[in-house]
Amino acid sequence: MSQRQMLIGMQLGNGYGSQVTAWRAPGVAPRNYSDFDAQVRYAQAAERGKLQFLFLPDTPALSSDLTHEAPQMTLDPLLTLAAVARGTERIGLVSTASTTFMEPYNIARQFKALDVMSHGRAGWNPATTSDPNAAANFGGTIAERPVRYQRAHETIQIVQALWGSWQRDAWITDTATGRYADTSKINPINMQGEYVASRGPLPIPPSEQGQPVIFSAGGGDYGLTIAGRYANGVIGSTFSIDDARAQRDAAREAARAAGRDPDEIKFFAGIMPAIAPTVREAVERRKQLGVHTFPARVPYLGQMLGIRLTPDQIDDPLTPEQLAAARPSPFDPRAPRALEIAREGWTIREILGHGAIDYHPTPVGPASATADHMTEWFESGAVDGFWFSPDIYEDGIDTFVDEVIPVLQERGLFHTDYEGTTLRDHLGAPAQYGLDARTTAATAS
Amino acid sequence: MSQRQMLIGMQLGNGYGSQVTAWRAPGVAPRNYSDFDAQVRYAQAAERGKLQFLFLPDTPALSSDLTHEAPQMTLDPLLTLAAVARGTERIGLVSTASTTFMEPYNIARQFKALDVMSHGRAGWNPATTSDPNAAANFGGTIAERPVRYQRAHETIQIVQALWGSWQRDAWITDTATGRYADTSKINPINMQGEYVASRGPLPIPPSEQGQPVIFSAGGGDYGLTIAGRYANGVIGSTFSIDDARAQRDAAREAARAAGRDPDEIKFFAGIMPAIAPTVREAVERRKQLGVHTFPARVPYLGQMLGIRLTPDQIDDPLTPEQLAAARPSPFDPRAPRALEIAREGWTIREILGHGAIDYHPTPVGPASATADHMTEWFESGAVDGFWFSPDIYEDGIDTFVDEVIPVLQERGLFHTDYEGTTLRDHLGAPAQYGLDARTTAATAS
Incomplete structure (x- = not known):
């Protein structure tokens, strides 16, 4: 009954799969890159498997050679997730957005709108984009790491503060009295950082989960300060159980150092299985x-x-x-x-x-090989779960859902249905609304 | 057969209606502000009436006193239109986005993604936002008008250039040869303005209409230079036939001055009818x-x-x-x-x-009063069409569609079905792909 169970997210990208030539695989429509119906269908397949969330990497630049390879990202992650939100009921919707090339107010607005639209299923992975191609698209160059991370901290704190700028009970909508809102509970945030600032308020009421969940995918000491202070999900990049355990421990320690309960952070290792009968x-x-x-x-x-x-x-x-x-x-x-x-x-x-x-460990062979890999890593205590990169979406998701998931469920290692309705429910992430009081040092004014 | 017919757009905003207290009207769900199902339903009603487009005003700020009034805008216009794109087939989807507080690459990406998602139905109304509340949300103050308009020109030109950065036939997707794209036809734009810049390319192929249509809603001489150079639709604010004619003539003259055919610009007058049997x-x-x-x-x-x-x-x-x-x-x-x-x-x-x-002329009384107003303005040659602001979405759209539209159709003044599938088709806007060669003076480098 009380056995610890793993969590599983799924990478969603270009409409083909995580293998760069998946666009020409048999059975794949070669123009899926521009087909939002296909993205919704893939999300629905993942939801059928009761996966906790979708995760969209993103960089605002074209960085592939398209001669034989497809672009890696969706046309736009927020519009893709808006489409997916309308076509799914439960699965969490996590996207990357750049703290370097987007303004906090715009990030806060779109992710909270997605959170409301999806009835509390949104998550944000703040990325301190380091691709020079991205910088060039905004007329600049990439700043030094300390600058990018300082701006990231400021941006995340401003975004969270904007998310909480309507108190939970500010929205009255009492038709009898004509009171729309309690304006004493809708207030400016007045935050001024070194690189970004915002007054607010954001004109968006709370979602069913209050506000979006923060993820983190950056490594190294700088990345750990982001994870430790703000994240409830950490997307790792690791090729061995020992390294995974070390990364998970480091994230938990970073949370502890930031005054948080380390169990608030879930660590996900990548997996990119090659599944076939033999x-x-x-x-x-x-x-x-x-x-x-x-x-x-x-x-x-x-x-x-x-x-x-x-x-x-x-x-x-x-x-x-x-x-x-x-x-x-x-x-x-x-x-x-x-x-x-x-x-x-x-x-x-x-x-x-x-x-x-490849970018993640690749169990090769029947579905049981993948299930065994996941079981071994999870039971060793090295991870809280996995983020699954399907090599080809068109059949790879169904194979995973129909052949790997049932094995994990039989072993008692994966849930058989969603326990709640929000992404916070799915992750066991604690309630949070507005800026976490433990993280206000950097920019509150 | 060849009778000239009017075009009709519809304002879409907060989920209630253009009257600020519509949220508490009988039959209106008082929390429609956060209900995307309602927005989709309203868009579907407008599409049932064969309206050419929806138009979303936007300012990135809360500028209403919410004690008794609802916010005026949608939670986020792009996510709203993404939802609407998934729930409609033909109606055009036009949103405002600020050239002052958004980066050209981000605007280009989201509007083109919407254009692809909607199969060629997107339009962009670039706004040189002048609300100090908006500036404060981005940590700044409002610049002088010449600065804001210079940035607007640069932004529009960069956005259009990014939209054309994949040539129309660049996307090959030949599974037999493995050629994904002809990279000789996907090129940087290398545009450097005084305020904004971008290298590109944007990794998004053409939509069914090539790229989004530009609208303009700004008045005055500065606004006219935007309209004249770039716009295919001008959203006017006018209270008399004579003034409407003068505004339309000015927009057409501005197009002529920019070397364009004035018939490429359609001028829309607002209308905010109060319809009831008496x-x-x-x-x-x-x-x-x-x-x-x-x-x-x-x-x-x-x-x-x-x-x-x-x-x-x-x-x-x-x-x-x-x-x-x-x-x-x-x-x-x-x-x-x-x-x-x-x-x-x-x-x-x-x-x-x-x-x-109110903000627009209000014909009062039975549907025929509204139809007569529209007929008179249109037949006088003062307008190419109207943008209709429903006082209450919940019943106001249906009333307009079921009672006003049929009168206009009987009079031969409004089409009985969509002639094409894209917003350009609906507006009779000429094909355009990339930066219009007539408008490149300001920032191409």
Whole structure:
């Protein structure tokens, strides 16, 4: 009954999948990038699986070479989530938005409107965008990290204060007396930071969860101060149980240092499974996706293994001499696993087909391989849950929902239905309204 | 067959109606402000009437006293239109967005995403926001008019250039060859203005209408330069046929001066009808809405008429002495009509119930009065159409659609179905993609 259960979010992006060539996979409509019906359908599939939230990465720039690859992001994350909010009932809706290139008032307004529209399902991942392509789109260059993080702290605090600028009971709407609101409970916030400022109030009443939930996806010491002070969800990037545990511990410690209960933060490790009835079929699925992209990755795979590899060898396994010389690079956490796969005798193309240099760990094979991976990581106490990146949305979500989720449910490790209606309910995040009193040091004036 | 026909847009705002106390009218759900289902329902009603577009005013600030009045705007115009786009098929979706407080890249991205989402139905009304409350929400003050308009020109040109940064045939998506896009046709715009800049490209392919349509609602010489250079729709504010004709002529002349065909600009006059079976019932409808707001307006009505009026006289008609002394103020174009109503013997409350100091002309009485007003203005050549502000959305849209529209259709003055699918189709606006070559002087580098 009281067994601890994992939480699962799902990455939503370009309409195809997290593999950059998913747009041309069999069964995928190659123009899904502009098809909001498809995005809604994918969100509904995730909701059928009772996933706690969708997570949209975002950078305000085109940073892919589109010759063979699709853009990675949605056309616009807030409009995508507005469409999804109208087509779903329960699943949480978390988007990234840049604290560097957006104004706090605009962020506060759109995320709170989404929160109201979705009846309390919105979350915000504040990003201190560091892509020079993004800066150029706003006529500038990327500032130093301390500047970007100072602006991020100020922005988050102003946004949260604006979210609370109508007290919870300010909205009266008493038709008998004609009183619309108690204006003594709708007040300016008057916050002045070094980089951003806002007076308020924001003209938006509370949602069913009060206000959106803060996520954090930034790493390093700077990222941890954001996570520790504000976040209820941390999106990690990690390739081993030990590293995941270390990241989770660091986030919890950062929360403790900020005066919060560490259990308020949930840590999510990425997972990008390759699911098919057999390992060989799963590798084949990824090989098809990599026809255009794998050859260019061969030299980097060589670097990871400390040996020289060239694309002309792509359909051969490593030679005994190469295997003997190989040493996993200490600079890439994926290297040990890549060497393991190489030692199993797979060709270079097949090693890449194992997701050896993908952005998240890739369990390969039947659904049980993914369920086992998740079970092992979760039961070791290294994570509170996962964010699942489907390689191809069109069939990858259904496969995960229909084949992986039931295994986790049978094991008692994942809920069988939503317990509540809001994202805070789904995450067990505590109630918060307005600026958290523990975080006001930086900019309240 | 070839009779010229009027175009009709509809104001969409707070979920209640354009009368600030509509939130407490009978039959109105007093929390519609946060109900996106209601907004979609109202948009669907307008689409049933074959209206060409919805128009959302916007200012990023709370500027109403909420004691008895609702906020005037939607929670967020882009998210509202995203919801509406998902619930409608044909009607155009035009929103205001501030060139002063938003970055061109963010405007370009969200409006083009809306345009793609709605299959070519989006329009943008760039506003050089002058409300000090808005400036305070962004930590600043309002700049002088020349500065705001210079930034507006730069912003519009950058936005249009970003909209065209993928050539129309850049998006290949050829699954056989694996070619996603022709990157030689996706290029930076490299535009540098005095106040704003952007490199691009915007990662969004063309919509069915290419890119959104520009509207303009600003008056005066500065506003005319915006209208003349960029707009296909001009939202006027006018209280007489002669003034409407003068405004329309000025907009057309501004287009001519910018090297455009003046027929590319359509001029819309506002209309805020009070419809009921009889004039007395229509006045009664408005009196009910004005219970809290009319007393405070009595002194201003007095100023309009050049006499002193006090709220204690609100339920009396003007005395013979007051009528004899009254002179319409030359500073308020509504004054002559207000005096006409007063001379008919109505009480002060009833004069206000005629919409005498409302923001748009108010035909009062049966639907035919509204149809006649529209017919007269349109047949005089003073306007290309109207933007209709429903006093109460809940019944006002249906009444207009079911009672006014059929009269106009019978007279051959309004279409009986949409001729095309995009907003450009609806307005007869010419194709445009990217920055109009005639408008590049200000900021292309």
